[in-house]
Amino acid sequence: MSLRIVVCVKYVPDASGDRRFAEDYTTDREAVDGLLSELDEYGLEQALRIAEVSGDAEITVLTVGPDGANDALHKALSMGADQAIHVKDEAIHGSDVLGTSLILAKALAKAGFDLVMCGMASTDAATGILPALLAERLGIPQVTLLSEVAVDGGTVTARRDGDAATEQLQAAVPAVVSVTDQSGEARYPSFKGIMAAKKKVIQTWDLSDLDIEAEQVGLAGACTAVEAVAARPARSAGTVVKDEGEGGKQLAAFLAEQKFI
Incomplete structure (x- = not known):
């Protein structure tokens, strides 16, 4: 039986654009272009590598x-x-990460999976807790923040690199896995891949397909909310020090005044 890998990805506002909130304090998606979250590309890349090694795997993006x-x-x-x-x-x-995790968990259960792959965080909300929430809702192990991951038979083997130590980890599938941006550069779509993608199936589901009530998600069901926003202050002009022999002293005085030294 093929290894069933589901990669959770997110459509996010372009970080290089002028991101802002809408009137209801949710992300204004009309104000800036959207794209596939860069950190999720690392999760997809690792799924593709696992599939290449396996030779018998099916990858679904959700x-x-x-x-x-x-x-x-x-x-x-x-x-x-x-x-x-x-x-x-x-x-x-308006769903928060808790509502989103509910929807994804229900969709994963409906789709079926052996391995759930995620990036380390999204580039907009950046909570980084979605993989753990999915594992809790699905009742399966989580192996997160990985620099290296492989699947051998029914076992996930992985490496997590921390500031002070490196951990070697194992978990039985089914499992939820997340990888960092140190796991390996994501590939670029090829012309052949772009053309092939036009023939691939995208299923569309709504809340009724997942037996979720509207009140459980969205702004009404959110456990967190933005209550107020303020524009970022304009950048003030910097202090220019003209060095006429006393520049070092002036710089030291400025740093001391700002309590940097």
Whole structure:
């Protein structure tokens, strides 16, 4: 039986754009272009490498998001994923990480999986706790923040690099895995991959397909909320020190005044 890998990906606002909040204090997706979260590309890359070694694996990419999230799925398919699932529903708008984890867990259970792959965090919310929430909801092991991962038979073997130590880890599948941006550069979609992606299937599910009530997710079901926002202050002009022999003293005085020394 093929190894079933599901990679959770997210459609996020471009970090190089002018990101802002909408009137309801949710992300204004109309103000900036969206794309596949860069950190999720590392998760997909590791899934593709595992599939190449296995020789018998199926990779599904799964996302929760608005219509534009199809762009993220198309890129993932062009990188080499076999199929995609897009969960979208107007009631999902405003969901926090807890609501999102509920939707993803229900979708994973419906789709079926052996291994769930994630990036270390999204590039917008950046909570980094989604893999742990998925593992808890699904009742399976989590092996997170990995620099190296492989699957041999029914076992995940992995390496986690910390500031003070390196850990060697193992877990039985099914399991949830997340990888860091040190796990290996993600591949670029090839022309062949881009053309092949046009023929690959993207399934679309809504909350009713997952037996989730609207009140459980979205702004109404969120356990966290943004209550106020303020524009970032304009950058003030810097202090220019003209060195006429006393520049060093002036610099030292400035650093001392700012309590840097």
